Amino acid sequence: MKRLATPDAASGILFTALGALGVVLSLQEQIGTAARMGSGFLPLTLSCGLLALGLVIIASGLRSTDNEAVEIGGMRPVAMLLLAVAVFALSVRNLGLGPAVFLATLIACYAEARPSLLRVLAFALLLALFCTLVFIRGLGLTVPALVLPWIS
Known part of the structure; x- marks a missing residue:
C-alpha cells in the first residue's frame, strides 16, 4: 500500500x-x-x-x-487546478465566458506558492479578454460573454 x-x-x-x-x-x-x-x-x-x-x-x-x-503540500497545485476547472464549469453559463475565465485563472494562479496579486489580476483580465475575443467573436461560440442577472 x-x-x-x-x-x-x-x-x-x-x-x-x-x-x-x-x-x-x-x-x-x-x-x-x-x-x-x-x-x-x-x-x-x-x-x-x-x-x-x-x-x-x-x-x-x-x-x-x-x-x-x-506530501500534502505537493497536492496544492493539483487541488487548485481542479478547483479552477470546477469553478469554470459551474460559472460559465451563469456568469458568462469572461467572468468564468477570470475566476478560474485567479484560482489556478494560486497553485503557485506566492503569486503576485497584481500579476495574477492582470493575467486573469487579459486571458478573459483574449478568450472572449477568440471564442465568442472569432469562432462564434454561443456562450454569453457576460451575464448580468439583474438586467433582463
Missing part, C-alpha cells in the same frame, strides 16, 4: 479515476461509428486513452524503487 503513495502512482490513480469518470459520462451520449461519429465518440476515445495512460503510470509507480512519498 505504501508504494501507491509515490507521486507516479498517485498521479496514475488520478488519471485512471478521471478517465473512468469520462467513460461513464460519455456512454450517456450517442457514440456512433468511426465513419459517423456521435457526440460521445471523441470523449469516449479520449477518456479511454486517459484511463490507459493512468494504468501505465500506476504500473510504472509500482515498479519504481523510489521511496518518495506524496
Whole structure:
C-alpha cells in the first residue's frame, strides 16, 4: 500500500479515476461509428486513452524503487487546478465566458506558492479578454460573454 503513495502512482490513480469518470459520462451520449461519429465518440476515445495512460503510470509507480512519498503540500497545485476547472464549469453559463475565465485563472494562479496579486489580476483580465475575443467573436461560440442577472 505504501508504494501507491509515490507521486507516479498517485498521479496514475488520478488519471485512471478521471478517465473512468469520462467513460461513464460519455456512454450517456450517442457514440456512433468511426465513419459517423456521435457526440460521445471523441470523449469516449479520449477518456479511454486517459484511463490507459493512468494504468501505465500506476504500473510504472509500482515498479519504481523510489521511496518518495506524496506530501500534502505537493497536492496544492493539483487541488487548485481542479478547483479552477470546477469553478469554470459551474460559472460559465451563469456568469458568462469572461467572468468564468477570470475566476478560474485567479484560482489556478494560486497553485503557485506566492503569486503576485497584481500579476495574477492582470493575467486573469487579459486571458478573459483574449478568450472572449477568440471564442465568442472569432469562432462564434454561443456562450454569453457576460451575464448580468439583474438586467433582463
